[in-house]
Amino acid sequence: MSWRNKKIYIAGSGGMVGSAVGKNLESKGYNNLVRRTSKELNLINQAEVESFFEREKPAIVILSAAKVGGILANNHQRADFIYDNLMIEANVIQAAFKHRVEKLIFLGSSCIYPKNAPQPIKEEYLLSGLLEYTNEPYAVAKIAGVKLCESFYRQHDCDFFSVMPTNLYGERDNFDLQSSHVIPALIRKFHEAKTQQSEKVILWGSGTPRREFLYVDDLADAVVFLLENMTAKKLYEQKISHINIGAGVDVEISELANIIKEIVGYKGKIDYDATKPDGTPRKLMDVSRLNKLGWKYTISLEDGLRKTYDWFLKESAGV
Numbered sequence: 001m002s003w004r005n006k007k008i009y010i011a012g013s014g015g016m017v018g019s020a021v022g023k024n025l026e027s028k029g030y031n032n033l034v035r036r037t038s039k040e041l042n043l044i045n046q047a048e049v050e051s052f053f054e055r056e057k058p059a060i061v062i063l064s065a066a067k068v069g070g071i072l073a074n075n076h077q078r079a080d081f082i083y084d085n086l087m088i089e090a091n092v093i094q095a096a097f098k099h100r101v102e103k104l105i106f107l108g109s110s111c112i113y114p115k116n117a118p119q120p121i122k123e124e125y126l127l128s129g130l131l132e133y134t135n136e137p138y139a140v141a142k143i144a145g146v147k148l149c150e151s152f153y154r155q156h157d158c159d160f161f162s163v164m165p166t167n168l169y170g171e172r173d174n175f176d177l178q179s180s181h182v183i184p185a186l187i188r189k190f191h192e193a194k195t196q197q198s199e200k201v202i203l204w205g206s207g208t209p210r211r212e213f214l215y216v217d218d219l220a221d222a223v224v225f226l227l228e229n230m231t232a233k234k235l236y237e238q239k240i241s242h243i244n245i246g247a248g249v250d251v252e253i254s255e256l257a258n259i260i261k262e263i264v265g266y267k268g269k270i271d272y273d274a275t276k277p278d279g280t281p282r283k284l285m286d287v288s289r290l291n292k293l294g295w296k297y298t299i300s301l302e303d304g305l306r307k308t309y310d311w312f313l314k315e316s317a318g319v
Contacts, residue, residue: 003227006102009034009058011043011092012065016172017107017165020220021062028224034058038065044087053095061096061104062223063089063145068109068138068174068181075277078137085141093148097158103231104160105223106149108142108242110212110283111135112164120248120286123164123240132280150241153232161232163223166246166285170216170304171311183213186257187309190264200269201261204276207254212284214247215304218297225295238289246285247297259302263309 008025012018013035022033034056042048043065067084089106096104113121114129126146131139149160169183177185186203193201222245235243251259257270290296299307 003060003103004029005032006059007032007034007056008060008062009056011061011063011088014038015064015066016170016174016216017064017168017219018062019172020170020216021064021223024217024220024224043091044084046087046091049091049095050098053099053101057099059102060227061092061101062227063092063104063106065092066107066109066142075134081135082137082141085138086144089141089145089148093145093152093160096160097152097156102159103227104149104158105227106145106160106162107223108146108162108164109138110164110166110244110246110285111139111280112142112146113283115280119282120284121244122286123242123244123289126241134277134279146241149232150236153236159232161230161235162242163226164242164244164285165219165222166212166214166244167283168214168216168219170308172216173308173312175312175316182211182253182256183260183305183308184312186260187264187305187312190257190261190266191309191312193268194264194266198268200271201266202271202273203253203257204273205253205278206274207252207257207270207272209253209278209280210250210282210284211253211256212246212248212250213256213301213304214245214297215299215307218247218299218304219245221298222290222295225293226290229293240289243289244285244287245290246287247301248285248287248291250282250284251301256301260305260309263302263305 010018014037115132117125146162152158152160173184174180175184175188
């Protein structure tokens, strides 16, 4: 089925993920996209969401809107992370059902998996163990979104399903050191150390955890691929509640730091503060299901990091 002329609402269109999804859709001939900034539409407010769906009546919803952040933000704004994300997904998914949306794709996060899940992480490992404490509220909210989509399918036969991206980075990322994820934080730290000619950069943790990263344009391409090639029925018949999106390869944080240090051109030393938390020891997604469907990532980590640093330089003009 072709969705190209259907009205598509991208929830979170102003963010890194939503803007990349919109760009990918437009490049493939989708020309009926609906975008709203958080100032134009507060997704935490049920009445505003209901009014929007009544007025716009989108046929497809890509739900990428979320309150996101790194270890520091997740651990210090625990109530905000669970409340805001629960409200966003509950309001949008319920309105999508009520207003007969034909297809909804909910974007979760790989942090929904247990802290000590076997590696690589298969879709079936959801709810099989304890979550990582530092981002537990965010993970619980995202799990609720996954189960909302599954439950609307099981009770009402809605074509609502979830995708689980690995760690994302790229253009329009958040480079604020108080709330950013690891890649933008490292880019900012090394850049500032270079401009200030600092002798060393101190990084949180031991540097030994392993992480998988996916450039946001690849994620957007995978979402559009699944829009065109996956249905809730096909997914849930496999006895899973979502499908992983990732590269299927990971890297040690210390190695990542060295790559970024070289790209930025910082010549000083790297020290690790082992008194700070590492988070999950390893997080690598099993993406064999997505690969078998015919999708694989195309942007290497080094190429993606160079693109991200170039964008940071253009946007921040030396900050």
